Amino acid sequence: MSAFRQTFTYHRSINWFPGHMARGIRQIKERLQRDVDLVVEFERLARRKRRLIVYNKADLADPAAEEPIRQAFTRQAHQSVVFTDANNNTNVDVVLQHAADAARQSAQRLARTTVMVVGMPNVGKSSIINALRRQGLGRGKAAVTGAQPGVTRTVAGTVKVLDNPEVHLLDTPGVMIPHIEDPITSLKVAVTGGIRDHLADEEMMADYLLFRLNQLGNAGYTTVLGLESPTDDVHRLLMHVAARIGAIRRGGEVDLSAAAMFFLRKYRDGRFGRLTLDDVNASTIAQHLGHK
Structure with missing residues (x-):
């Protein structure tokens, strides 16, 4: 067959910023000013608080991307980075240790320390909270999780995850930037499940995923x-898949x-192996951090 496509053209930017996200950002900022000691962060939001950067679902990503990301954050942003898999407790103890250290080093010496997860x-923010609770206290699920984004819609109460020192976690709604300028970036967010599926074109997402799999030499599909x-x-x-699963309308x-x-x-479940849609190297990471 002919060579695979080398470029993918897409011009529509997929944006999702419902009212609960705007409200969530306001609530996060209010709580940050009041009683938060450490921020466990998946994307930059808290600028002056002590921060720990967490890449969850690391079991689905290309492991070769971890070290360049870790080095870049350490050298350029002076930030600690942890790669976790909350479902299997991978490196959850490392996050818990950071929370415990923050509690012990708190200048206010409060009776309890509050950690915000944003x-x-x-x-996987709620999954991280549940994993930390399992690991720290041996207790069951406390935060609601789901396959689609937007399950957590407000900043609610805290969840205790450690007794000594006493640490409580504060779950927050997932927050998106109001506008993603680059259409391909927005498509990547949609493919990985960061935007509700009905807001994007499923067939376009599938086409982009197929393009990237072929680009990466991943024929596991x-x-x-x-x-x-x-x-x-x-x-x-898609015609082959439809016939295979019986996807036929009336x-x-x-x-x-x-x-x-x-x-x-199948991709989101990791059935095609561990892969990362972004091109992760020193140059692209430096550019990303430079835009922070």
Whole structure:
């Protein structure tokens, strides 16, 4: 077959900033000023507070990206970075230790320390809280989680995760920047589940995912989907998937949207292996940090 596409053209920027996000940002800022000692952060929001940068769902990402990211944050931003998998407690103890250290070093010597968990939708903030609670206290689930973004919609009460020193976590709603300027960046956010699926074109997301898989030389999707060989034709792929899963509407019409969502779910579940949509290297990370 001919060579795979080398470029992907997309002009629509997918943006999602509902009212609960604007309200959530206001609540976060208010709590930051009042009683927060440490911020466990998935994206920069707290500028003057002590911060710990967490990349959750690291089990789904390319492991080769970890060291360049860690070095860049250490050298350029002087920030600690932890890569976690909350579902399997990977490095959860490291986050817990940072929280304990913040409690012990608190200049106010308060009876309890409050840690705020902030970040974009669907990065696993509530999962981290539940994992820290399991690890620190041996107790069950305290924060509600879900496959779609937007489950947590307000800054609520705190969840105790450690007795000595006493540490409480504050869950927050996922917050998005009001406008993502670059269409491809917004498409990446949608593909990874950071924007509600119905707001994006499922077939376009599937096409971009197919493009990136081929660009990265990742042909694992052929085995998972039962394809004879890799393809650069998303219509061919979705027709195959639709037939495989029985995605047929009344009247015999093929449901390509359902096939696209099946393809996307397999990616989000890690069935195609560990991969990162961004090109992660020293140059791209430096550019990213320079825009912070």
